[in-house]
Amino acid sequence: MAKFDERDDREANQDDRACSIQDSLDILGDRWTILIMRDAFRGVRRFDDFRRDLDIARPVLTERLKRLVVAGVLDRRLYCERPPRYEYRLTPMGAALSPTLVALMRWGDEWLTDEPPTVLVHETCGEPLDQAFVCWHCDETFTQSAIASRPGLTPTT
Amino acid sequence: MAKFDERDDREANQDDRACSIQDSLDILGDRWTILIMRDAFRGVRRFDDFRRDLDIARPVLTERLKRLVVAGVLDRRLYCERPPRYEYRLTPMGAALSPTLVALMRWGDEWLTDEPPTVLVHETCGEPLDQAFVCWHCDETFTQSAIASRPGLTPTT
């Protein structure tokens, strides 16, 4: 993934750079990190709570949290001085992952589970929310099936 | 991740099941799979094209593609009889991952890259699209920052 010595620039016409999905996955792309983020969204903040909830090996959790803090996605802060205790909180950058996690969740709900999906509801009216694409210009909204042209992420072509 | 023998049901109060994010990650959750899917969205279909584009080890690619086919996300079909050649195409289930990939891409664009983001444009008007939550009932649209209550994926609490 790092050694592209013998590559001709075949891929340059396709997307002219490593693609930001790859960049995102450099931070999130291992078996645990997204689950850690999911827990963080749920409000989990402490080392042992992550560990217990995920059933993850301690050294791995230590390393992942460190990476996430370095990446700027979590913030490690002392929440108790005298027995020094830390908690990990979402930074704005981490919180910005919510659409990604929601999309993953909805996909799993739709295609993988028989159980009733976790619906997101509109706080003010209690009706279910949908995740969609919106064109502020035309004031049109459409779900993914209706979107056709996406430069850099071309559809089935 | 599979052996929960000694777990008490501590997590039952939090979300009463494995959570569909976990289910999704059982399929997508390793360093390569999401990149493979991204390539599939871009129109890559053949073994060697995936291999070259991703610079992934052959055995791993073989195994990943097999898993994705079993999972129902890709479809392996013979596209040439006499030298038997296969191609891997997105199934509807695979295509349904588009919001997830878009969300990942947008996150990477916004937080990780200095380069101009890949904007998605509305085909009919050419204006940039946004990914958002929409309440069909109130006919209101809001981006993730404005969403507050999500059962099962509670915000920062």
Next chain:
DNA sequence: ATAGGTGAGTTCACATTCAGAACCAAGTCG
């Protein structure tokens, strides 16, 4: 007809990463 090339793998030896258990440190509670 033979030599070389390609697509799609498999097999193998080696390196990295992960898991699980034990250990440690700093503080707190009984």
Next chain:
DNA sequence: CGACTTGGTTCTGAATGTGAACTCACCTAT
């Protein structure tokens, strides 16, 4: 005092990933 908690680190085998070489079926050029 000793036990317990949180948040780690260190260690050792197991699992996984890596790259190189090999296979097999076919195709193309000479």
